[in-house]
Amino acid sequence: MPKDAPRRSKISLIGTHGVGKTVLTFSLAGRLRASGLDCDVAYENSRKSPFPINEGTTLEGQLWILAAQWKEELEASLRTQLLVCDRSVIDNYAYLVRASGRQPWLHDWIAHWLETYDALFLVPAPPGKITKDSRRSTSRSFQKEIHGIIEELAGEFRVGAKLVRLPDERTLHMSAIVNALRERGLIPGTQRELV
Secondary structure (H helix, E strand, O other), X not given: OOOOOOOOEXXXXXXXXXXXXXXXXXXXXXXXXXXXXXXXXXXXXXXXOOOOOHHHOOHHHHHHHHHHHHHHHHHHHOOOOEEEEEOOHHHHHHHHHHHHOOOHHHHHHHHHHHOOOOEEEEOOOOOOOOOOOOOOOOOHHHHHHHHHHHHHHHHHOOOOXXXXXXXXXXXXXXXXXXXXXXXXXXXXXXXXXXX
């Protein structure tokens, strides 16, 4: 990268399934782009997996998803200054841990890749039923179990300084993210109103 080139940044919306990460990812990226920022999205890939997902996932299935996440982020980072990721390696790894236990041989790689994110926004699970989905599990107990594993992994990988826990109230998510991005210097404080 040339010396005077602007710094590239990467953030991720993380959390268990069925909490609205994808909708929030695209809403955020749309607002940032509408305000004049160079921003794009790294897509979540589990829906494209040829392997079983949800409660029936396997080590191989989750390795495919981790590899797809890594590839998507690498490619997407070339086309924008601020990359918004729908998921990260930590929440993808949570499903692997649930299916096959912790894999020590992966820990150094996961820890290294977590360093590439400037901020991780943890989206809480809302109360009530999960919206019916053709690919994702609608089991609340499974959803809560994955959320708990993500919380454990966030502690194990010491992502505290990067982690922003979004409020339970969904209507506050956008403003919480935008404020955190401004505080961290990832977007200018002088942009047109984003929320």
